[in-house]
Amino acid sequence: MTGTRIIVGISGGVDSSVAALLLQQAGHEVTGVFMSNWADDGSGECRAEDDRRDAVAVCGQLGIPIRFRDFSREYWHEVFQHFLDEYAAGRTPNPDVACNREIKFKHFLDAAHALGADAIATGHYARVARGADGRFQLLRALDRSKDQSYFLHQLGQAQLAFTRFPLGELHKDAVRRLAAARGLGTATKRDSTGICFIGERDFRVFLARYLPSQPGDIRTPDGVRLGAHPGVCYFTLGQREGLNIGGVRGRPQAPWFVVGKDVERNVLYVDQGHDSPWLLSRSLRTGVAHWVAGAAPSRRFSCTAQTRYRQPDQACEVEVQDDGTLTVRFTQPQRAVTPGQALVLYAGDNCLGGAVIASTDAPAPDASRAVTSQG
Known part of the structure; x- marks a missing residue:
């Protein structure tokens, strides 16, 4: 028209x-x-x-x-x-x-x-x-x-x-x-990247303007202290950069990744291995879902999902709970599924809707297991 x-x-x-x-x-x-x-x-x-x-x-x-x-x-x-x-x-x-x-x-x-x-x-x-x-x-x-x-x-x-x-x-x-x-001046303009209000700035520096630094321990899942972090809120699951962990006695020379955060105790947990078992989950729960069509396809259905932007489609089973939240079970284990991020559901190219990830079945490290430091 x-x-x-x-x-x-x-x-x-x-x-x-x-x-x-x-x-x-x-x-x-x-x-x-x-x-x-x-x-x-x-x-x-x-x-x-x-x-x-x-x-x-x-x-x-x-x-x-x-x-x-x-x-x-x-x-x-x-x-x-x-x-x-x-x-x-x-x-x-x-x-x-x-x-x-x-x-x-x-x-x-x-x-x-x-x-x-x-x-x-x-x-x-x-x-x-x-x-x-x-x-x-x-x-x-x-x-x-x-x-x-x-x-x-x-x-x-x-x-x-x-x-x-x-x-x-x-x-x-x-x-x-x-x-x-058409001769538009934006033809060669570089695409904006990252979060719009942060722009090209360092994310941690920007966030510290609003959430002041609260240093705490970096520990392995079995409680070994490896160093200190500037604040658990500055890190996300699966993150590798910014940990500043050097060589650790008795550990291989391999990258460390964030595998858990204990906000109450201010502890950041790390482990070696991109696909550490502490990062893997097969199911998750969400908040109340939004449906593009106005309602879910059914109470139980199969579809594909993304737990982060540009992730390849992941096969899953979805169960809609009485309160509108979702329980989602994946065919294959998922890495670094992160609470707060969006779960988005698809049937082919059709976006069905989605919800905020609330929790997963990935193992949670326990700060009470603290043991002596290594370094």
Whole structure:
């Protein structure tokens, strides 16, 4: 359908630029909206002003109007505060999932409605389709290396009915070629990486601005003290970097990995071996699940899952509990399944929904087993 009024979230990157370009070429009335989601925290590292200038330039080149909306207050209270609370509790949250749910497909969506839009669009790599039952489906992008349905799994029928993903059928190299052919200044702009409000900064340095250092012991699962850490909240399961563990008497010269965190006792547990048994689990429990279709396919069903972004599909059995939480059992053991991260479920390319991981059946080290140090 052409001639509709579509408001595009213009981020200042190549993806949203080409999303606007494609919609304009299809004959839609396009308006860009630049969202300010992160207030300056005083570090001077935020790229928001550069992105804002690029967004204005792209809209100028395309000849479309641009508007500005400041959602920084909402972002702080609905995304960032939760991010801090989760890290303080020893979990590892995914702020991109929360940002999509609370900001881009809630506050931005509301703003678009207020502006009289017929639809919104973003530069996400995903697709929307209508199923045989008439319900909207969230599908993976054709470019699986760029697919972002994992971060969009909290969307529902109301959001998908009002949303366009123009890049869902394209590969990234084609997107850049389209931008270059149109002479857009973002054609060669480097993609942003990592968590949006951290940017290129060291993660631990950034987090320490909000969660002060609380040094404690680094121990093996059998209680041997190997050194000290600056704070368990700065580490996540499976992490190798930043442990600063040198040679240990009686141990092989092999990398150490985080295998557990005891927040109450402030102990970080490590073990050698990428696939340490302390990191492996076959089942997990989640919080209350969200279903894209509005309801689970059934109380028990088979599908595939991802416990982290870009993970290959993992076969599993899902059981929906009476309270809406999930018990998930995998065909193969899973490495470093991390509480706080998102479990996202798929039937082929169809994203069914997901939930926050609450716990796993991986063995938990016990701080009470502390023994003498080695070094």
